[in-house]
Amino acid sequence: MLSDGPRGLRALVIEDEVHMAGLMASYLERADFEVEIAHNGPAGVGAARTLDPDVVILDLGLPGMDGVEVCRTLRTFSDAYIVMVTARDDEVDKLIGLSVGADDYLTKPFSPRELVARLGAMLRRPRRVGSSTSSDVMSFGPLSVDPVGREVWLSSEPVHLTRTEFDVLAALAHAPNVAFSRRQLIEAVWGGDWVGDEHLVDVHVGHLRRKLGDDASSPRFIRTVRGIGYRMGPGQ
Incomplete structure (x- = not known):
């Protein structure tokens, strides 16, 4: 069954x-x-x-x-x-x-x-569940991520993401400056029992960067952590 x-x-x-x-x-x-x-x-x-x-x-x-x-x-x-x-x-x-x-x-x-x-x-991933308050919204300079309304704005303009792109961004945004390995992002977005090529994460991060106008060589929002994976937030 x-x-x-x-x-x-x-x-x-x-x-x-x-x-x-x-x-x-x-x-x-x-x-x-x-x-x-x-x-x-x-x-x-x-x-x-x-x-x-x-x-x-x-x-x-x-x-x-x-x-x-x-x-x-x-x-x-x-x-x-x-x-x-x-x-x-x-x-x-x-x-x-x-x-x-x-x-x-x-x-x-x-x-x-x-x-x-x-x-x-x-x-089983969450959908829009109600109205957001200002305290729900996570901001990174001109980028705002609303995890409740599942909406993203860049310089007050809406950014249209697929559900999976949003889930990857939200996972990073919930813990800014924490470096996530690909496996940790897989578990957060696709689930712990997902089996496959973990470079799936790289494709979705690349798509996010394109939509956010984020240059991988000089990122404003999503930074590559060499040998680990990705993190949200400015460089140190």
């Missing part, structure tokens, strides 16, 4: 291999997801607009409109968690997928139980 599956949430599987799509859908349904399947990119985008899914499992190697382009399109209207699935054990594929807004990746073959566990961990 599968456990830790959230109830009543919607999952969209975009996968051209019919057997694989059906297998993933079966496990997701047993974990109490409502599941829809699309077998190509355009159909997946259309289904996402109609379904408004909580999570999307997206194959990278779709014919015609590939997974990277689908992911880029989904990010124009959806903040669903996106797990990119690739049949090629190639780091470049993984990084390309994540750079357009995917939250995680899996390389085939993988256990459907692992997929369900990762989705469950993602969906």
Whole structure:
């Protein structure tokens, strides 16, 4: 029996291999997801607009409109968690997928139980839970991070982050000047049972820096700590 599956949430599987799509859908349904399947990119985008899914499992190697382009399109209207699935054990594929807004990746073959566990961990992350007060907001010069409202402003302008990008930033912001290893950030954002390439963190930090206009060689907000990982705050 599968456990830790959230109830009543919607999952969209975009996968051209019919057997694989059906297998993933079966496990997701047993974990109490409502599941829809699309077998190509355009159909997946259309289904996402109609379904408004909580999570999307997206194959990278779709014919015609590939997974990277689908992911880029989904990010124009959806903040669903996106797990990119690739049949090629190639780091470049993984990084390309994540750079357009995917939250995680899996390389085939993988256990459907692992997929369900990762989705469950993602969906247990907190959402907006109420109104913020000024004491909730963390400020770093012109950058403000509101962990309750899950909003970020830079020089009073809103910064649009994916859920995972926000979670990485919030984890760093909660403990300014504390150096986090990649493993500590994985545990804080993806959960302690996450298994995979810890350089996933580097991709999301790079994406954050781009959106915040933060130069890695002279950072204002997120500093690389050589041999350890990252920390929030000015240099010493």
